[in-house]
């Protein structure tokens with residue numbers, strides 16, 4: 001059950017992203033690096049079972065471009081969930097897309113085949129990560145897959161880089177992510193690193209994408 005502190009931080013995150021989208025500063029939308037995450041997801045998604053479309057949750061979907069790419073390329077039934085209503089993606093040519101506004105921890109659905117978290121977990125408070133992963137576990141069917149992409153720590157430590165408005169950007173290690181998912185009922189599946197071609201405080205930054213199968 002979300003606490004008052006959780007709700008307070010939710011407001012911080014909403015206001016921060018509202019302002020970034022409002023000023024067209026959402027430099028992550030529609031990038032080549034997102035196309036690489038999509039490729040990773042397509043390669044790690046569970047196989048389609050005969051007679052039904054795969055079901056997917058894209059948590060923190062933002063404007064929805066990747067949600068639509070997943071529907072098109074997996075011919076899947078995809079829900080794009082975000083705290084904000086900034087959705088402006090075109091309709092998919094294949095599959096089905098639905099947009100929902102709300103917080104991940106309050107989202108419920110029938111167990112799904114695939115959960116995609118591209119750039120959402122690393123904005124949450126660290127104390128909320130175990131509950132985040134537990135909740136995702138409850139949304140996946142056994143054998144379902146969670147693909148998660150985060151800022152990769154360039155120096156081997158998991159550290160927060162808070163913005164002036166209070167929103168957290170976590171630089172995360174693979175060890176920390178695996179240490180979060182594996183004890184929570186997930187088996188490690190695949191990994192990739194994605195260059196961001198972006199230097200900050202002397203580090204060339206990358207994304208780390210991992211996938212896990214729900215036991």
Ligand SMILES: C[S@@+](CC[C@H](N)C(=O)[O-])C[C@H]1O[C@@H](n2cnc3c(N)ncnc32)[C@H](O)[C@@H]1O
Nearest residue numbers: 017029060061062082083102103104118119120
């Ligand atoms: C860095 S953006 C990534 C957007 C999208 N996945 C993409 O790659 O274009 C992170 C998104 O997560 C959303 N978000 C953050 N916390 C969330 C939460 N608890 N529940 C749902 N969405 C959340 C934000 O509103 C924002 O749109």
